[in-house]
Amino acid sequence: IGATAEVPAEFAAGDVHIALVRQLSSGDYFEQWLAGAQAEAKALNVTLDLSSGDGNNDKQALNLEQAVNQKADAIIVDHGFAQTVQPAIKKAVDADIPVVAFDVDPGTPEAVALSQDDHLIADQALGALKADTGGTGEVLYVYVAGFAPLDRRNETWTSFKKDNPGIKQVAQIGVVNSSTASAVADQAKAALQANPGITAVFAPYDEFAKGASLAIKELGLQDKVKVYGADISTADIAVMTEPGSPWVATSAADPSNVGRVAVRAAALLVAGHPVDKALKVPPALITQKQLRDGGITGIEQLVEAVPALQTPDVARVPWAAR
Ligand code: SR1
Known part of the structure; x- marks a missing residue:
């Protein structure tokens, strides 16, 4: 155009x-x-x-x-x-x-x-968590306060817990620094070892989800514990689709x-x-199954498969071609 x-x-x-x-x-x-x-x-x-x-x-x-x-x-x-x-x-x-x-x-x-839309990001990821767990289970939550998007996702998590009393948050971890994923992996390992009943991790930032996935794989818990995250990148797609990955859903723009x-x-x-x-x-929910079934290995392919991820009419510049 x-x-x-x-x-x-x-x-x-x-x-x-x-x-x-x-x-x-x-x-x-x-x-x-x-x-x-x-x-x-x-x-x-x-x-x-x-x-x-x-x-x-x-x-x-x-x-x-x-x-x-x-x-x-x-x-x-x-x-x-x-x-x-x-x-x-x-x-x-x-x-x-x-x-x-x-x-x-x-x-x-x-x-x-x-x-x-951070409330929708949390809502979509938690919808997948609820569908997979049947609304019952012990959850590890990854969060750091003070970052506006994480605070908004936390508001949704707080109401989700109230509305779904079968979902129990048994531990909370979180750090944001220049090596967030590895720091979260260390924390997640300790939390998973201390709480063997955990079956789901709500990790609504891709560095959190990568860290949690690493910890789960290192502990050999990938058949039992699943990760529900946020964000997407080519590297994230590789993590989500690798054999035995526990990261099963992410909501992302x-x-x-x-x-x-x-x-x-x-x-x-x-x-x-x-x-x-x-x-x-607005975000879209992206699942491990959808990525694997579609043979999607990179963000360009994903954007083609999910056109809603393109928003040319948000702040459209009338003098620019698109
Ligand atoms: C530390 S805040 C990280 C978040 O900022 C962006 O909103 C991304 O979605 C990421 O999850």
Whole structure:
């Protein structure tokens, strides 16, 4: 489909700088998200000025201050803790710099808040867990508070437990750092050994699900304990489909598509086009069976098989072909 509007002069001239200020950058999800954001920036002839706090919230706050001081044409804040990013987001908004906040509460209605539908992500994964367990069983839960998407998924888990009294959370673990999967694997091993009745792990972040899967396989429990996760990547597909994998279901948006949407929303704001203040990218439930039956080995194949993972109409840019 072709473009339906003329390219704004500042985009045609290549004069637009969008700052992308990240809290985290390691792991499949964040790498693929960035690849999507960079591809969209290239397509729109925009320079993406990239910084990452690498998990250090003070560093992210400083990077954000810097983007404001340098008068970026727009700023995308990718994750972060509300208390560390909101003061600088306010400064950006006061300076008329458009802001797109992905997976963090911007604290101001002036900014566009972009998220995946995290309640639906948890709902879809838990629907699979309930179907497989028949609504009864001991569950290991993986969670770290403070990350907006994980907090929203936790809200769904909390109501799910109330609505399904046969499901018992017997242990909770979780860590987010630069080697989340291996740290979670160590914690999961200890929790599984201490709670031999566990039959399911709710791990709603792919690094959590990879860690839990590793622990289960190392303990030889793959026939008994299954993992219900979130997110998807080519590497995740390999983990889910390998022989004996306990990771049987995941609910996910395509991270690279979400990165594209963030850049499109920021570009629209730079050009003065209206953008919904709450943008949501919906997820799809992806099962191990579906991947194996479809011979799906990579994210491109998956996106072809599940077209709902593409959302060209979320923050559509009228001057760009799609
Ligand atoms: C530490 S937060 C990790 C989550 O952020 C994104 O929303 C991804 O879906 C991932 O699960």
